[in-house]
Amino acid sequence: MKRKDSKHKKGYVRKRLKESWQWYVLLLPALIQLIIFSYGPMYGVQIAFKDFRASKGIWGSPWVGLDHFVRFIQYPNFWKLLKNTLSITTLSLATFPCAIIFALLLNEVKNLRFKKSVQMITYMPHFLSEVVVCSLVILFLDRTSGPVNNLIAALGGERTAFMGIPKAFPSIYVFSGLWQSIGWSSILYISALSSISMEEVEAARIDGASRLQVLWHINIPGILPTIVITFLLRVGNLMSLGYTKILLLQNDLNLDVSTTISTYTYEIGMLQGQYSYSSAIGLFNNIINICVMLIANQISKKVSQVSLF
Amino acid sequence: MMKRKKSETIHKKSRWSNYSRSDKIFLIAVYAILISLTLICLYPLYFTVIASVSDAHSVYRGEVNLFPKGFTMAAYELVFQNKSIWRGYGNTLFYTIAGTAYNMFLTLPAAYALSKKRMYGRGVLTVLFLITMYFGGGLIPSYILYTNLNLINTRWVLIIPAGLSVYNMIVTRIYFQNNIPETLYEAARIDGASEFSIFFKIVLQLSGPIIAVIALYYAVEHWSSYFSAMVYIRDTKLQPLQVVLRNILILNESAYQDALQASDATAETIENAAKQAYMALTMKFSLVFIASAPMLAIYPFVQKFFVKGIMIGSLKG
Numbered sequence: 191m192k193r194k195d196s197k198h199k200k201g202y203v204r205k206r207l208k209e210s211w212q213w214y215v216l217l218l219p220a221l222i223q224l225i226i227f228s229y230g231p232m233y234g235v236q237i238a239f240k241d242f243r244a245s246k247g248i249w250g251s252p253w254v255g256l257d258h259f260v261r262f263i264q265y266p267n268f269w270k271l272l273k274n275t276l277s278i279t280t281l282s283l284a285t286f287p288c289a290i291i292f293a294l295l296l297n298e299v300k301n302l303r304f305k306k307s308v309q310m311i312t313y314m315p316h317f318l319s320e321v322v323v324c325s326l327v328i329l330f331l332d333r334t335s336g337p338v339n340n341l342i343a344a345l346g347g348e349r350t351a352f353m354g355i356p357k358a359f360p361s362i363y364v365f366s367g368l369w370q371s372i373g374w375s376s377i378l379y380i381s382a383l384s385s386i387s388m389e390e391v392e393a394a395r396i397d398g399a400s401r402l403q404v405l406w407h408i409n410i411p412g413i414l415p416t417i418v419i420t421f422l423l424r425v426g427n428l429m430s431l432g433y434t435k436i437l438l439l440q441n442d443l444n445l446d447v448s449t450t451i452s453t454y455t456y457e458i459g460m461l462q463g464q465y466s467y468s469s470a471i472g473l474f475n476n477i478i479n480i481c482v483m484l485i486a487n488q489i490s491k492k493v494s495q496v497s498l499f
Numbered sequence: 500m501m502k503r504k505k506s507e508t509i510h511k512k513s514r515w516s517n518y519s520r521s522d523k524i525f526l527i528a529v530y531a532i533l534i535s536l537t538l539i540c541l542y543p544l545y546f547t548v549i550a551s552v553s554d555a556h557s558v559y560r561g562e563v564n565l566f567p568k569g570f571t572m573a574a575y576e577l578v579f580q581n582k583s584i585w586r587g588y589g590n591t592l593f594y595t596i597a598g599t600a601y602n603m604f605l606t607l608p609a610a611y612a613l614s615k616k617r618m619y620g621r622g623v624l625t626v627l628f629l630i631t632m633y634f635g636g637g638l639i640p641s642y643i644l645y646t647n648l649n650l651i652n653t654r655w656v657l658i659i660p661a662g663l664s665v666y667n668m669i670v671t672r673i674y675f676q677n678n679i680p681e682t683l684y685e686a687a688r689i690d691g692a693s694e695f696s697i698f699f700k701i702v703l704q705l706s707g708p709i710i711a712v713i714a715l716y717y718a719v720e721h722w723s724s725y726f727s728a729m730v731y732i733r734d735t736k737l738q739p740l741q742v743v744l745r746n747i748l749i750l751n752e753s754a755y756q757d758a759l760q761a762s763d764a765t766a767e768t769i770e771n772a773a774k775q776a777y778m779a780l781t782m783k784f785s786l787v788f789i790a791s792a793p794m795l796a797i798y799p800f801v802q803k804f805f806v807k808g809i810m811i812g813s814l815k816g
């Protein structure tokens with residue numbers, strides 16, 4: 191069938207197009223949306239290599255080559271920004287196993303009602319908005335009225351204004367994120383665990399394996415592909431630390447550690463109006479991100495035969 | 500399923516005594532960890548509720564921990580007098596409904612089209628969509644684009660640019676591919692149905708679960724986002740709830756200003772002036788509650804749809 195088609199390629203293409211046109215019509219609105227709002231900004235990213243003037247537009251502004259990139263790398267605080275970004279992302283990567291452990295533990299529970307309640311409650315924080323979560327963080331860590339300090343005081347400790355301690359910022363950021371997402375990110379692993387064959391587990395149990403041994407030798411290997419895939423996605427985001435939540439938790443006291451590459455992009459671009467420079471920093475960050483992800487993907491392909499693409 | 504349940508109940512009787520010592524310790528640890536984790540997830544929400552109905556001064560002094568103290572709805576009364584909160588609520592409702600409708604208009608037909616293996620150029624078109632998941636123009640190029648399109652400082656900027664989530668579209672596509680039998684299409688085609696009528700009459704009818712999942716994903720996204728509004732909208736009349744919340748909760752803008760102005764500073768309010776400084780705190784908790792209640796109220800009913808969405812998304816398509 192196929193061979194015959196390729197012989198009459200022109201007729202084949204025409205036939206396929208004729209068959210497909212209604213699907214193209216259905217796809218068209220999304221395609222237009224994609225081209226304008228996803229590829230449009232990609233076209234605009236050329237201002238990273240230009241000296242953007244609003245009066246001249248994107249196309250008419252003069253080229254300056256890599257000037258903005260060089261300027262960023264030579265910026266005295268460049269290393270500090272990089273360090274701040276990485277200290278938050280690596281800490282957040284370190285909490286990656288938490289959701290897996292949670293799923294593995296939950297998998298041991300056979301009482302359905304208990305299991306369902308735990309899931310229901312731990313998924314809940316996922317539905318709070320960033321603004322609400324950050325407000326809760328600030329309210330809870332408050333020195334005089336926050337429950338965290340109430341607990342510390344009750345245990346005989348000293349009340350502390352955590353939001354004012356720069357060193358605490360990465361932990362506050364990461365652990366509030368963990369609180370919000372641990373239940374939700376465990377769903378993937380729970381569903382992967384449910385596909386592990388019961389027979390294998392039963393057989394191991396009959397052979398005298400303890401529950402912990404089953405967990406270690408059957409359950410974890412069983413969900414390893416899922417773990418690798420989600421880990422790759424996380425590594426790919428190592429540098430793409432969102433700025434929206436950081437901006438909410440930022441205050442004058444922690445500015446020194448809470449200024450990251452992404453918040454700097456925002457600050458330079460939106461608050462100071464240096465469009466080209468800000469775009470260059472954003473592009474720089476995006477490219478590093480993609481490189482990190484590609485490298486991680488290649489390594490994983492070699493080591494575990496699991497990869498994103 | 501039924502069978503497994505039965506065998507489980509039979510096992511149950513002699514279960515605990517059958518466990519070895521190490522298994523018992525392990526299980527106790529499992530339950531202990533899970534229960535404490537659940538409490539950690541629950542407590543902030545619980546505290547928000549009790550603090551919002553407690554006497555402001557007690558909350559301020561850190562005396563409220565497990566039970567409300569000096570029950571009062573004063574914080575809610577004051578919050579409800581704040582006009583910007585109501586306006587924000589109304590705006591958010593509009594953005595959520597209109598935005599989600601637009602999202603669905605783009606996502607569903609595209610997902611259906613891309614689920615068609617026989618569509619010419621499907622591979623290339625799919626890649627065109629996937630690229631945008633990893634690479635984007637960034638903040639400033641987007642801002643310039645919206646400026647050129649005259650979207651800045653209009654309601655549209657919160658609806659149109661966020662029209663399509665490629666991830667959601669892919670999830671929908673996978674659902675269409677796996678859940679609608681090919682024979683159904685063939686039967687419809689033999690009956691002479693066009694692709695459009697197949698899409699509207701068959702595909703949409705059979706895809707209730709995925710439509711619910713995707714609409715909810717989009718709706719939560721619209722409900723929770725603050726950043727776009729903060730950056731692209733200057734007019735306070737157009738601001739959604741999350742921006743109002745940010746002003747009051749994070750930037751400490753006074754939440755009871757409107758209330759003070761509205762009540763014309765009667766003798767009573769002046770008397771309570773000192774108290775109102777504390778009120779700011781309990782009002783924050785009541786605001787957190789008011790802002791989250793709608794989502795948390797519908798959440799138990801839609802939870803299973805959300806979970807389903809994640810599982811569909813995890814299948815490689």
